[in-house]
Amino acid sequence: LRVTPHRVTPAGFVDGALHRAELPAVYQRYVRVEEGSVPGSPEEDQQSLWRPLFTTSFGVADFIADNDAFNASTVVLTSASSKTALASAYCLRRSVSDLELVGLTSPGNVEFCEKTGYYDRVVAYDDLASIGDSPLLVIDFAGNDQVLDAVSAFAGDRLLRIVIVGVTHWQERDDSMTALGPGREFFFLPTWIEKRREDWGSNEFFEKSERAWTEFAPTTEGWLKIEEHTGMDAITDAYESVLSGESRPDVGHILAFA
Secondary structure: OOOOEEEEEOOEEEEOOHHHOOOOHHHHEEEOOOOOOOOOOHHHHHHHHHHHHHHHHHHHHHHHHHOHHHHOOEEEEOOOOOHHHHHHHHHHHHHOOOOEEEEEEOHHHHHHHHHHOOOOEEEEOOOHHHHOOOOEEEEEOOOOHHHHHHHHHHHHHHEEEEEEOOOOOHHHOOOOOOOOOOOEEEOOHHHHHHHHHHHHOOOHHHHHHHHHHHHHHHHHHHOOEEEEEEOHHHHHHHHHHHHOOOOOOOEEEEEEOO
């Protein structure tokens, strides 16, 4: 990886390479690992697995909180076993205490999601009636149009907003992310960071997310298992396992070429 360090500080630097100049700033920011962290340590594994995901989770939770959850009393998070959804639930609970957080996931992942403790309730995709009759906000990490259509049909006028964050169910994504229906919007982290830069100042978003990360990381120790894979064959197997949805949600994969 070749970078052109720019705006170097004790906390990290920005890649000033000309061919990356048009990208949002968040995609060019490199953060220095905390002092004392040893390469190959569990702390480095956690940083590698979570950091980009956690920044998104913190951002979407901040977006929801800043909009008073769009007046919803229940927030449903699809693909609830995904790491971004899990961290978003944690950050939402941290910032908005009076929301009911419901994880929506496949039947086989219900028990796992309950074990993490981040959700008030966990519901399987085939049991939407268990969500209840409260005004709903959906944060969608699955990108599965069939799931969103089913939730919309179930909730009707009680569904106040669908905020689309990711596409874990990439095989089911029929529409372009720019062709969203009424009441659906795509959360784009760089845009939100720029807003918070204007609201709070240049570094406050990252300082706040850093504090949230410091609190969140220890909570994963009770359920997250790290698996290391070395060599091209092992890397390929791990990649295909994740891509096909066969990888367990309680596993984090660390890959090395040699």
